Structures are given as C-alpha cells and as structure tokens.
Amino acid sequence: MGATLQTVADQVGVSRSTVSNAYSRPDQLSPELRARILAVAERLGYPGPNPSARSLRRGKVDAIGVLLTANLSMAFRDPYAVAYLRGLAEAAEQRKTSLLLIPLPHNDQEGALDAVRNAAVDAFCVYCVPDWFKALEIINFRGLPVVGGEDPAITGQLSGEVGFVGIDERKAARRLAAHVAALGHRRVALIGHWITDTSVTGPVDVHPDELRYYVSGERVRGFRDALVAAGVDLADVVLINAAENDRLVGAEAAGHALDRQDRCTAILSTSDVLALGVLDALAVRGLRPGRDVSVTGFDDIPEAAAVGLTTIRQPSVERGRIAGELLLDPPADPQARHRVLPTTLVVRATTGPINQESSS
Amino acid sequence: MGATLQTVADQVGVSRSTVSNAYSRPDQLSPELRARILAVAERLGYPGPNPSARSLRRGKVDAIGVLLTANLSMAFRDPYAVAYLRGLAEAAEQRKTSLLLIPLPHNDQEGALDAVRNAAVDAFCVYCVPDWFKALEIINFRGLPVVGGEDPAITGQLSGEVGFVGIDERKAARRLAAHVAALGHRRVALIGHWITDTSVTGPVDVHPDELRYYVSGERVRGFRDALVAAGVDLADVVLINAAENDRLVGAEAAGHALDRQDRCTAILSTSDVLALGVLDALAVRGLRPGRDVSVTGFDDIPEAAAVGLTTIRQPSVERGRIAGELLLDPPADPQARHRVLPTTLVVRATTGPINQESSS
DNA sequence: ACCGCTCTCTGAATCGATACAGTACCCGTC
DNA sequence: GACGGGTACTGTATCGATTCAGAGAGCGGT
Secondary structure, eight states: OOOOHHHHHHHHTSOHHHHHHHHHOGGGSOHHHHHHHHHHHHHHTOOSSOHHHHHHHHTOOSEEEEEESSSHHHHTTOHHHHHHHHHHHHHHHHTTOEEEEOOOOTTOHHHHHHHHHHOOOSEEEEESOOTTSTHHHHHHHHTOOEEESSOHHHHHHOOSOEEEEEEOHHHHHHHHHHHHHHTTOOSEEEEEETSSOSSOOEEEOOOGGGOSSHHHHHHHHHHHHHHHHTTOOGGGEEEEEESSSOHHHHHHHHHHHHSSSSOOSEEEESSHHHHHHHHHHHHHTTOOBTTTBEEEOSBOOHHHHHHTOBEEEOOSHHHHHHHHHHHHSOOSSGGGGEEEEOOEEEOOTTOOSOOHHHHO | OOOOHHHHHHHHTSOHHHHHHHHHOGGGSOHHHHHHHHHHHHHHTOOSSOHHHHHHHHTOOSEEEEEESSSHHHHTTOHHHHHHHHHHHHHHHHTTOEEEEOOOOTTOHHHHHHHHHHOOOSEEEEESOOTTSTHHHHHHHHTOOEEESSOHHHHHHOOSOEEEEEEOHHHHHHHHHHHHHHTTOOSEEEEEETSSOSSOOEEEOOOGGGOSSHHHHHHHHHHHHHHHHTTOOGGGEEEEEESSSOHHHHHHHHHHHHSSSSOOSEEEESSHHHHHHHHHHHHHTTOOBTTTBEEEOSBOOHHHHHHTOBEEEOOSHHHHHHHHHHHHSOOSSGGGGEEEEOOEEEOOTTOOSOOHHHHO
16 A cells, blocks of 8 residues: 555665666666566555656656537537547557546536646647637647647637647538539528527527637538528528537427428538438428428538438548647648648438429 | 746745645635736746646546547447447536546557556546456556446456446346247357457357457357257357457458358347448348348447347446446445446347248 | 776656645634 | 634645666776
C-alpha cells in the first residue's frame, strides 16, 4: 500500500533515479540491476510510476481531449460523430495516445467550461461544438494546440497552434439545394440544427446571416444561396429550428412544415439524422418521399444509403484521422494544417421532380 | 508563459494558498479578494491550476479508464460497443467525470499493457477484453476499482473493489440454440469470435471447454449444451473461428461453412455483426436466410431488426450506464455490485423450420 | 603510469498544486 | 476586560516522479 519509487529504491539499495530509469529508460542501467529492481517492485506491490506525478514532471500526458458535440452522450447517437471518433482513435492508437472524452453536461455552461479548463491533456480536438460555447477561448488561453472543424474565421484568431479539418459547408449545401431547385421545387422548408435555440423545435423568423451555430448556419446559407439563384421567392421558404440533432426531433420539425395548408414540396435538413426523422414524418402522413415531398440530408451516414436518402457525402473516418494526425504530428508548414476535404452530392430516391398533382 | 499559482500570488501580494482557494474553494476567502485574484490571473495569462499537479496532490483525477475491445478503433465499428459507451458517457456526464479511452494497439501486447499501467484514472471499465490480455491483473495490481462484464470467476479473484455488469451468456446462448434445434436443424455451424485465434478465420477443432475468449466461449458452450440436449450429433457441428468481430470476417467465416458438400442448415454466430456477414455470404450464394439456411446473431443491434435477424437481445446503453454507476457510486453492499441483466430471445425471419428440399 | 572514454549509477533541484494547522483580527457578550 | 466564536488568510509539509550534471569504476591504448 502506497509504495513509491523511494520505497523500492530503499529496498534494493539504489537511488530513486535508478529505479525511475528501470521503468522509463531501460538503456540507462544494466539489465541485471533492472531485473532485480523490477522483481523487488513486484514484491512490494509497486504499481509503476504514478501517472499524475510523471506527467507533472514531464509536462506531457499523452492524451488529447475530445470535445464532441455540446453533450457527450449525444455524440454516440450520431453515426457521423462515431465514425469521426473512429478515425481519431485510429490515429491516436498508432501513437500510443489516449483520448480523453470530456463530459459537457447539459444546462451547465460553467461546469462544462470548467471541464475544459481542468482536463489533463496535451491538445484538443473540437468537433461540432457550437460557437456560443466558449471552449475554444479557454483552450487558447491554456495555450494548447487545437484542431477544429468549425468556423475557420474564429480559429484564425487563436494564438496557439491551430489546425483545421473540415469541408466547405456552404458550397456543399449550395450544390445540394441547386439539385433540389433544378427539380422544380419552389416551396421549400429548411430544417437547421441549433440555428436559433437549443430548447425549442419549430419555425423561426431569422435572417440567415444571423444564425448561430456555424456549421448549420453555413449550410442553411448555402441552401438559400442556391434557392435565390434559382429564382425561388424567399417568402416561400420556411426555416425551422431543431433543438437537437436527433431523429425524433427531425420528425417533429418536419411536422411543422408538413401540417400547414401551403405544404412545401421539399425539405432540406442540415444532417442525415434529422432527415431520417423527416422521412418518418412523411411515412406517418402517408406521403411518399421523392414523389410527394423531396427530402435531403447531409453527411451520408450508412443509413442514408439504406433508405435511399439524397445527401452530401463528406469524409467521416478520414476527417477524424486527419484531425488526430494534425495534432500528433503537426506539419511544419502552417498551410498544411488547414485541410479542406472534398464533398460529393449523392442523389438517391428521396428527391424527385416536383409532382404536379400533389403540389397543386 | 509559465505562470503558476506563485506568480499570481506574488503579483496580488497574497499567499499561494489563497490563490489556490480562489479557484478550488471560493468560500474560503472574501469575494472581493477572489475577484482581484482572478483578474490578475487573467492578466498574467494564468490558465488555472495545472491538472497534473492538482491530481497528484489530490490523488484523484476524475476520469475513468475505458478498455474497449482488444483494439480501440475496432470498438467504434460495433454498434453494440457504441451503445455501451453511450450509457457509460451518460453516467460519467452526470458526475463530471471524463472518460479516458485507452489505445490498445494491435500486435503490441506489451505496449498495450503499458498503456493500462500508465493511464491516469481513478477506476477502470473493462468491456469485451479477452482473457489472455492481462489487463485485469495490472488494474488489480494498481489497486484501482474496476467494473467488467467478463468472466465473474476471474474478477472474483481480484482483491480490489470490483463490480460486474453482464448477462448469463451461456444461458442466453442455450435459449437461442434450443430455438434453432426445435426447428429441426441437425447440421449446424457455430461461428465464434476469437475462440482460438485472432489471426486466422476458419474451421477449428477444439473442445468447447478449451475455448479462449470468455464471452464467445460461453456462448459457444451454451449453443452446444442446447444442441446436445436436443440430440444433435456433435460430429455434425462445425466450429469456426472468426479473427475479428467484423461483418466481412463473418462473411468469410460463413463461406467455410457453406462451401462444403454437407452444407449445414443453420449458422449460429456469437454476435450480430458476424451474423450480418453470414447473411451477406448467403446472399452471394443465392441462399435464402430462414429458408435454405437459418441464421442467428447475438446482441440485437439496431440493424438486426432491420434485416429480420433472429438474435438475443441484451441491454446495451443500460449496461454501460450501470457500469458507470457502479464505478462512480459504488453501492456499499457487495451483492449489489454484481449485476446480471436479463436477456430476451428475439425470433425474426432469419430462422425457420428445416427445409426438406434444400437440406437433402 | 596516465589519458580519455564508456558505462553505471547518484544527488539535488524541480514540476505545480493542495491540505491542514495555525495566526490575526474583529465582534458581541456577560 | 476576559472570553468564545467566526472569518480571512498564511506557512509548511507533501504528493511522486524526472532530469541532468557529475562521480566513480573499468578498460584499452600509448
């Protein structure tokens, strides 16, 4: 109970340094002595160097902090986040680095920020964290390297070592909406995750330039760009806030678009998860996706292919892997620390030409 | 750069202790002084108490280590593991505790064990880690609390504070195999994850009592129990090892069972993920699941319902949540630290009565 | 016999914070 | 005016390791 380096050193009759070396620098002492030390350590029940003490002295903990979504357990519901995490884990695994998943409790901004302040890590990986959550500032204040996938403008202001791996959100969204507009849709609903609020799901009346959460905001702005370019009257575009990135919430949001007299003919969501909920909502009302109402998602999670969802594909596992690599082996060239990955428009069955009959 | 408690203390003109209190025990000093201290700290760029130093002194890090599958990134491929992790994250989140995902690199036993030795955590949660990986021993040696879901016999030998949350693997497997036997199947193949080897997928000739990985071993033994009870000749039972818990590997393993002249009429796998691969293998060969060959899985992941897979349902999110609760709020009563959760046989379309025509 | 070199091992300084006993002072009370 | 009881802050010991300059020994070469 409570054996330390010193205890072992005293027993063996060598200095503490030597015992330390036995564990951390085997080449610094003779193999025989090392064997003797380890044997005594085992006998005394010495569990090896205390990790906290070691990292205090070394100034390094071999772990990177992961900030995933506003709320950790939520992240495990989103297949895209899981895939991202997998890529991150692959990169970390190869470099013997642990991943510290930091809890971000709901309804406790201050507590969440404390968690970021107190995390024992060498760097941070931030994914899908809303702008109003001041995590980046704290990380910056701590002077730790960080890789994010959000607003490049914000990360550009940080002083520490910063990386970026993401996509051109707005451009991809534009491509998707252009496809929908080209099919003839003119009355459209846009469902955006967290664009105004994290507590209420429903229609909102905000100018797209004032949307809050960067990722969704850019996607919605991209949608609008394309719709305007196609000559759609913005008065016919309904904007709906989704309080969570969740299938049930997606269905609820879709309800607000479907249960009104001038029903829209297309619903664009800022994520596949929400779009799956939209499809549920259609099913409940006996509407056919791609015929009565066109539906699109974003991300291209595996289930999207299964249900034939038209969406934007963005790299998932690879994105996580690159994030990990940027943190663990930062390229000298700052240019190389800013990676914009390609996206693809994937057209499937949930989008189709406007149906004269039911849109009348 | 490099500001510490002392730096701040000197600037403000108070003692180091007081600055420490300003952060960790606000009730120990006047609000005015605290405000002044925090202001100076901010100005000096002091990022708050160093997490390593704090945890060294406190003897606590507010993190629990997670050992997930032999290989971390693999865990994110298994929907069951992800669900488990979600439950764990929920429990951790409520108690402001972080989750340290520990990398367990392939082909590096020693490195993996070091990772367990060096992890800065207060406790461990072990899930689906094979017996031959001596992680439990190390954790025990470190004297940290642990909750596992594997072999209760092993965990029973540990001296530290130990919890268990799992299911009666063998009983559940028995129920499943009894269902298959009752449908008339007599030539059966069993696919087991890691039952002999982690490098080769294919038929093996081992007595079930000598299988390696506890979870799969128990499941296979349960299968055999029921088959024997139903009068099946064990000579007609093929045992196939799966080198990974992976869909592709499942398909490969199934190939070994299907591409032989005395083709089996039922294939039982130790996990849903493997069973999905088995279904792929059937599809490739133009065989109908539930008609030509009956197929079963284990776990009841969401996709199982989608494809109509007969399987055993076991709690996933709940299992993770309970594991977290046992670690973070250990019940005083040792009995309550051993939780065996219920399982259900879920019969769907992939099992059916033996088909006279194609089994002849 | 002496130089220089490698190989092992030692000692002191250091990493940055927290716990706890203790001091100083103020205020009200009998 | 002595005393009890708070409140606000300080000082010191301590958590457990790593680092690095350097000491001493052994050894081949000249």
